[in-house]
Amino acid sequence: MRRRTPAGLVGAEPGPAHHIVFDGRAVPALSGQSIAAALWADGVLAWRTTRFGGRPRGVFCGIGACFDCLATVDGRANQRTCLVPAEPGTVVTTQEGHGRADLAV
Amino acid sequence: MPTSPYEFLDLVVIGAGPGGLAGAVTAADLGKRCVLLDGGHSTGGQYYRHPAPGLGAARPDRLHHGWSVYTGLAERLAEHERAGRVEFRGGHHVWALERTDEGFTVHATRGPDAGDRVAVRARAVLLATGAYERQLPFPGWTLPGVVTAGGAQAMLKSGLVLPGQRIVVAGSGPLLLAAASSLVTAGARVPAVVEATGYLAYARRPHVVAAVPAKLVEGAGHGTALLRHRVRPRLRSAVVEAHGTDRVTGVTVARLDADWRPKPGTERRIDCDAIAVGHGLLPQIDLATELGADTLAGPDGAVALAVDAGMRTSVPGLWSAGETNGVGGADLAIAEGELAAHDLAGAEPKRSLRRRRARLRAFADLMAAAHRPGPGWTGWLRPDTDVCRCEEVPVAKVREAVEELGAGDPRTVKLLTRAGMGWCQGRMCGPAVACLSAGSGSAASESGAGVGAAGPDRRPFGCPVPLSQLAAGEPDA
Numbered sequence A: 001m002r003r004r005t006p007a008g009l010v011g012a013e014p015g016p017a018h019h020i021v022f023d024g025r026a027v028p029a030l031s032g033q034s035i036a037a038a039l040w041a042d043g044v045l046a047w048r049t050t051r052f053g054g055r056p057r058g059v060f061c062g063i064g065a066c067f068d069c070l071a072t073v074d075g076r077a078n079q080r081t082c083l084v085p086a087e088p089g090t091v092v093t094t095q096e097g098h099g100r101a102d103l104a105v
Numbered sequence B: 001m002p003t004s005p006y007e008f009l010d011l012v013v014i015g016a017g018p019g020g021l022a023g024a025v026t027a028a029d030l031g032k033r034c035v036l037l038d039g040g041h042s043t044g045g046q047y048y049r050h051p052a053p054g055l056g057a058a059r060p061d062r063l064h065h066g067w068s069v070y071t072g073l074a075e076r077l078a079e080h081e082r083a084g085r086v087e088f089r090g091g092h093h094v095w096a097l098e099r100t101d102e103g104f105t106v107h108a109t110r111g112p113d114a115g116d117r118v119a120v121r122a123r124a125v126l127l128a129t130g131a132y133e134r135q136l137p138f139p140g141w142t143l144p145g146v147v148t149a150g151g152a153q154a155m156l157k158s159g160l161v162l163p164g165q166r167i168v169v170a171g172s173g174p175l176l177l178a179a180a181s182s183l184v185t186a187g188a189r190v191p192a193v194v195e196a197t198g199y200l201a202y203a204r205r206p207h208v209v210a211a212v213p214a215k216l217v218e219g220a221g222h223g224t225a226l227l228r229h230r231v232r233p234r235l236r237s238a239v240v241e242a243h244g245t246d247r248v249t250g251v252t253v254a255r256l257d258a259d260w261r262p263k264p265g266t267e268r269r270i271d272c273d274a275i276a277v278g279h280g281l282l283p284q285i286d287l288a289t290e291l292g293a294d295t296l297a298g299p300d301g302a303v304a305l306a307v308d309a310g311m312r313t314s315v316p317g318l319w320s321a322g323e324t325n326g327v328g329g330a331d332l333a334i335a336e337g338e339l340a341a342h343d344l345a346g347a348e349p350k351r352s353l354r355r356r357r358a359r360l361r362a363f364a365d366l367m368a369a370a371h372r373p374g375p376g377w378t379g380w381l382r383p384d385t386d387v388c389r390c391e392e393v394p395v396a397k398v399r400e401a402v403e404e405l406g407a408g409d410p411r412t413v414k415l416l417t418r419a420g421m422g423w424c425q426g427r428m429c430g431p432a433v434a435c436l437s438a439g440s441g442s443a444a445s446e447s448g449a450g451v452g453a454a455g456p457d458r459r460p461f462g463c464p465v466p467l468s469q470l471a472a473g474e475p476d477a
Helices: A035-041 B020-027 B067-082 B149-159 B174-185 B200-204 B206-210 B213-228 B330-344 B352-370 B375-380 B394-404 B412-416 B431-439 B465-472
Strands: A017-020 A025-029 A069-075 A074-080 A091-093 B010-013 B034-037 B086-089 B093-100 B104-110 B118-126 B132-135 B146-148 B169-174 B194-195 B237-243 B248-255 B268-271 B274-279 B281-283 B296-297 B304-306 B318-320 B384-386
Touching: A017 B132, A017 B248, A025 A035, A025 B093, A035 B174, A069 B330, A091 B274, B010 B020, B020 B034, B020 B086, B020 B118, B020 B330, B034 B118, B067 B330, B104 B352, B118 B174, B118 B330, B132 B149, B132 B274, B146 B149, B146 B174, B149 B274, B169 B174, B169 B237, B174 B194, B174 B213, B174 B274, B174 B465, B200 B206, B206 B352, B237 B274, B237 B352, B237 B375, B281 B304, B304 B384, B318 B330, B330 B352, B384 B394, B384 B431, B394 B431
Parallel strands: A017 A091, B010 B034, B010 B118, B034 B086, B118 B318, B146 B274, B169 B194, B169 B274
Antiparallel strands: A017 A025, A069 A074, A069 A091, B093 B104, B104 B118, B132 B281, B194 B237, B237 B248, B248 B268, B296 B304
């Protein structure tokens, strides 16, 4: 039996995958997926480290309420990746702490 | 429909989920001109969340119960939009309601970095902002791979993705069965559904359950899907720890007593690569409580808006439908949206609609009571368990604030520890902080309340707003 998949379940026929860039590496993404969804599909669960403990975090609530899935997207820190669409060529960088190290004096 | 900043509408509906959609199209049926706002880019809210058009899903109904109800509402909306009676505006995050002489100004942001500020004016507002999940912390709950049950559903329904291959579903409430059944149907293995209660409370009020046969059919549907995939719920049990270093690799499950206290010696380890966890839903009512709307605590301890039979809140001109009046699901939200639309349009609803709402509300109350967290859940916490995920505040710090520094309420605990001051503004840690703030041996813990009923959350801003926008003042003033 063919393994069940979410796409198979809903009879999805997405167009060809495009790519986003995650920490310098190309990650496939489908039209309409959020950045977080593209990263999950690639097996990536964490793209931020916390400000105090330096612990890895990724999606928790998936609906934009918890702010755990923050990352730096196209140079902008603190973007909720569960809400931001993955566009061709979007550059996503693991965010360390508050993501504003460039502002340090 | 005019989009000038000076437009003045009959009605703004906030939230395009089941309640808001039903409210908007019914109000338009009754001759009202309205705008329907939502943070998402399409209608449906969380319940009817569906794949983006680009994913080309031919059968979105396979991830949904009652999909045709949604498509029916969406078709009516499209018709009203063509006729210029309703306008749906997605991507709008409402951060405040302001009362004016004529009615309300609804303040929202939109665009990347919330860069655009929008103000919409209307005589009346229907609040249908839904709910978010109640979370109770446990050791390891901040590990990547631990996601909310609703979050797993949302990511699956919109992005067609799973957080892992072996997903333990845990917590309490009917959402767990729905989540587990969609996860297995979509190809994940679910080694366990761990439910803290025993479902006995439903059996004690059979007439309430029998009055809503659709709920039985829905529940039976989830049960059948789980049986087919050999998933057995573990009742009166909880995940008391998630294991792993950089991502979750397993959980420890323990049996609970009637107060949700873990029973020593009953621990069992289960391997998994993800956990979907949640303890019911909490009404999202900040926009109304900031205007001083009356609230009441439901049978599950969650604070909801108090409304009359016409879904009117205590704030003149402000109606509320669905989860904001106490969590009860999509069918109830639709009934309340229709009732609110009739009331604000001065039209008499059918008596059958009122009766339907009463039956569904009674079932919702039963459900809420059945899944109310017991006070013993704090028994699975450890001193180093983070309570506040944003500010990384551990249990020990909260207990120190209560026991040594004399903090007697969540607000003081927050000021002393920063728990609840972070990005999510206490939406994730609020119930836990409220419960721990009550301390041991206090009135709240002796009353058997597992979650503090500390009054409604107050948040002057319903969502983050850039300071530059506030400094710029009203967009069209």
